Amino acid sequence: xxKLKELIKDPVAGEEYFLKGNSSCAGCGGExxxxxxxxxxGKRTIVVAPASCFNVTIGLYPRAGPAIxxxxxxxxxxxxxxxxxxxxxxxxxxxxxxxxxxxxxxFAGDGGTIDIGIQGLSGAAERxxxxxxxxxxxxxxxxxxxxxxxxxxxxxxxxxxxxxxxEHKKNVPMIMAAHGIPYVATACAGYPLDLYQKVLKAxxxxxxxxxxxxxxxxxxxxxxTEQAIEVGRKxxxxxxxxxxxxxDGKMTLSGPSKNLLDKKNRKPIEEYIKxxxxxxxxxxxxxxxxxxxxxxxxxxLKIRLACQS
Amino acid sequence: MTEKKYWKWxxxxxxxxxxxxxPVPLSLxxxxxxxxxxxxxxxxxxxxxxxxNKCYICWMYCPEAVIEIDKDGxxxxxxxxxxxxxxxxHECPKKAIEQVREKKEPEGE
Ligand SMILES: Cc1ncc(C[n+]2csc(CCOP(=O)(O)OP(=O)(O)O)c2C)c(N)n1
Ligand code: SF4
Ligand code: SF4
Ligand SMILES: [Mg+2]
Numbered sequence: 001x002x003k004l005k006e007l008i009k010d011p012v013a014g015e016e017y018f019l020k021g022n023s024s025c026a027g028c029g030g031e032x033x034x035x036x037x038x039x040x041x042g043k044r045t046i047v048v049a050p051a052s053c054f055n056v057t058i059g060l061y062p063r064a065g066p067a068i069x070x071x072x073x074x075x076x077x078x079x080x081x082x083x084x085x086x087x088x089x090x091x092x093x094x095x096x097x098x099x100x101x102x103x104x105x106x107f108a109g110d111g112g113t114i115d116i117g118i119q120g121l122s123g124a125a126e127r128x129x130x131x132x133x134x135x136x137x138x139x140x141x142x143x144x145x146x147x148x149x150x151x152x153x154x155x156x157x158x159x160x161x162x163x164x165x166x167e168h169k170k171n172v173p174m175i176m177a178a179h180g181i182p183y184v185a186t187a188c189a190g191y192p193l194d195l196y197q198k199v200l201k202a203x204x205x206x207x208x209x210x211x212x213x214x215x216x217x218x219x220x221x222x223x224x225t226e227q228a229i230e231v232g233r234k235x236x237x238x239x240x241x242x243x244x245x246x247x248d249g250k251m252t253l254s255g256p257s258k259n260l261l262d263k264k265n266r267k268p269i270e271e272y273i274k275x276x277x278x279x280x281x282x283x284x285x286x287x288x289x290x291x292x293x294x295x296x297x298x299x300x301l302k303i304r305l306a307c308q309s
Numbered sequence: 310m311t312e313k314k315y316w317k318w319x320x321x322x323x324x325x326x327x328x329x330x331x332p333v334p335l336s337l338x339x340x341x342x343x344x345x346x347x348x349x350x351x352x353x354x355x356x357x358x359x360x361x362n363k364c365y366i367c368w369m370y371c372p373e374a375v376i377e378i379d380k381d382g383x384x385x386x387x388x389x390x391x392x393x394x395x396x397x398x399h400e401c402p403k404k405a406i407e408q409v410r411e412k413k414e415p416e417g418e
Binding site: 004005008015018019020022023024025026027028029031032035058059060061062064065066067068125192193217225226227228229230291 | 334335336337338339340341342343344345346349363364365366368369370371372373374375378387389390392393394395396398399400
């Protein structure tokens with residue numbers, strides 16, 4: 001495990017790349033995730049941000065929060081833009097080998113990944129484009145005021161699901177794993193060091209890398225801002241969100257999720273949902289449906305883990 | 310308002326007039342891209358150094374990156390930009406960060 005005291009003094013990780021005074025909401029999980037992603041990647045990085053909160057959080061012209069090249073992009077075009085940048089860089093690198101160390105990152109929301117950006121992402125993964133795609137998942141279209149997305153969990157309130165969403169969350173990390181890319185991981189803003197280490201690993205691998213980060217959102221999920229880390233931790237401890245890595249097809253559970261394969265070790269999902277106003281009106285029957293879905297995710301994992309060993 | 314220089318890799322000028330802006334709509338990195346966000350606070354986190362054990366958990370979790378470590382190794386909060394989310398106070402294992410209500414600015418003058 002990395003030590004905070006050493007990270008503070010580290011020439012790359014000790015630096016900040018998303019500058020204070022930007023327009024993220026107070027206590028934003030996505031902002032914390034981006035802070036730690038950039039600490040792993042450093043300043044030799046080009047970021048593409050398709051339509052999302054992260055076109056807004058960067059602040060107002062003529063100033064910008066990100067201290068790295070950062071392109072705001074059309075909703076569906078995140079991964080396609082990265083493909084173009086990677087191709088351009090490949091041509092430039094022949095003239096200027098010092099560009100070899102540049103990382104291309106797509107930082108997209110759940111709407112921009114799970115619903116709208118998935119075709120571009122799938123195409124880039126099929127071509128093996130050498131870039132990192134990170135989805136920060138706040139489980140709805142937050143920038144436009146909390147509409148449901150393919151990432152919104154069953155039972156959650158959004159402005160377009162006033163009585164709770166009737167469908168379950170789409171499992172995009174597994175869809176990306178099915179592309180056979182060299183690295184897929186999940187992370188959570190409540191565990192920044194786990195995220196940091198996964199991004200460090202992804203940076204060293206050639207090809208398409210996909211990381212899916214759960215990013216608690218105080219205004220959208222309806223919890224007090226100081227609870228953001230607690231909510232992220234509870235998502236993992238209840239098994240609602242599973243932390244793992246898939247390296248060249250081999251899956252390993254990471255961090256606190258390692259001990260949760262046995263249902264006895266998982267906290268009931270009530271501990272997670274009771275912290276959030278978006279689940280305030282969920283019925284006891286729907287809690288059971290959601291709990292069953294969570295348990296099924298774990299059963300699927302068990303089979304996968306058993307088959308590969 | 311005086312500008313703090315933040316850019317360690319390359320210094321840039323700060324803009325004072327519309328004529329100083331770049332010819333293409335390119336935003337340049339700087340602190341306070343939305344202004345002094347410390348104005349947002351309802352509560353102010355105050356660190357009691359006598360209780361702090363320098364674990365830097367607060368530094369790790371602060372989304373806004375406004376906690377800096379001073380030369381004695383203590384965390385220090387930049388109140389110009391701290392948004393008062395209180396994650397630091399909630400997560401500090403030593404309960405060394407107190408939640409203090411901000412006073413209202415005096416009216417007039
Ligand atoms: C084609 C298109 N449709 C709609 C919009 C409006 N829009 C901008 S951001 C956004 C929500 C993005 O949601 P998500 O990707 O989950 O990111 P978040 O805002 O939650 O961080 C929408 C609907 C747009 N910019 N382009
Ligand atoms: S979390 Fe608390 S004890 Fe740890 S460095 Fe911060 S103030 Fe000090
Ligand atoms: S209140 Fe929030 S923004 Fe302010 S120092 Fe604490 S964690 Fe950072
Ligand atoms: Mg979203």
